[in-house]
Amino acid sequence: MSPLPEPKPEIEMPTYIHHIETQAAEHPYQQEFIRDKMKSWTQNPKSIRLLHALYQRSGIKTRHSVVDDFNHPRGGSLFKIDEQGTPSNPTTAERNAVFSRASRELSVSVARRALAASGFAREDITHVVYASCTGFVNPGPDFYLVRDLNLKSSVERYTIGFMGCYAAFPALRMAAQFCEARKEAVVLVVCLELCTLHMQLDDRPDAMLANSLFADGAAAAIVSAREPSRDRPAYRVEGFASALVPKGEAEMAWDVGDHGFDIKLTSYVPEILGAELQPLMQRLLLPWKKSCQEIEEWAVHPGGRGxxxxxxxxxxxxxxxxxxxxxxxxxxxxxxxxTILFVLKDLLQSARTRQASTIAMAFGPGLTVESALLQRVGSATPHRGSRQATLQSLQEVMIHV
Structure with missing residues (x-):
């Protein structure tokens, strides 16, 4: 693992993630339904067995997509089904045309909801940081976030592109740096991914694994240096850390092909990450004189059950x-x-205490590991019986794993 830069043990001007809003894409699909569709599109017995195993072990019940094509016998506008029952393989341009429309609608919708629930006014927003790796268009969602939400025309816009599953961390780090530099800054962070547009319907193990995992959704966060209200749950940003795991470079990659984006994703990724995370966490927590055992809440990117x-x-x-x-x-x-913003929001909503030290982390091509140390503050009084509710929820989730 490459050396880590020393994170700052103290931030001169604390910054806060005041509110997180999430929104899945419009069309839900049950995992068993997609599994059976995929099995019907191959004649290879080995592929059928592998597909069944991947979906059964995924730990996923439901995923969402911006396309409704697989609910119809003849497909839809993107993935068409011919008379032999074989799905089409859309070009990258065709897939990106759907991204152009759907990314604008979904990003504006989730950002509008975030503003409405955050306690901030649209006039307060000074910066927009937008992250995505699943499409390219200009003017893009960053432009329409300003125009469609009627933000000030002077709002600064930044796009973080093609970084993968960990991109929320560079986006939040950038937002925190803006707020440290300008005490009046209020940053709207939006992460949007339409992964299902790049489904590769073939018998490559990488494609089958990716098709069993990825889905479409968006999340928005409001970041500023303002002190949050005591009765509103929020995160105080303590610091960030990045690391590279070179031995995993060949195990995860993301490239632009003629028929969508091609992913390289092997089953060795969990093994590599599991072996490397302990020294990473020790280095991240050293300036705060904390150990993993002292971290009260964990927000880990669910790249897969493994x-x-x-x-x-x-x-x-x-x-x-x-x-x-x-x-x-x-x-x-x-x-x-x-996805990591979905997890952080879930932790806020299910909080059992008024505050907690929180580690958030995500992984992506490289292999890259991004992490943040956060302090949850301002949570409402937890409900009685929340311990029992948590254990019941854990049991319900594990039944499907």
């Missing part, structure tokens, strides 16, 4: 520690960069 299992084992975490990550995987699948 990744969560290996993180839990590698860091010696309890079965409850990754409940929010497993719940998001179960209910939504892997929505790339937006």
């Amino acid at each position: 990744i969560l299992d290996k993180v839990e084992l590698g860091l010696g975490l309890s079965n409850e520690s990754l409940l929010s990550s497993r719940r998001i995987l179960h209910d939504y699948g892997n929505m790339s960069s937006a």
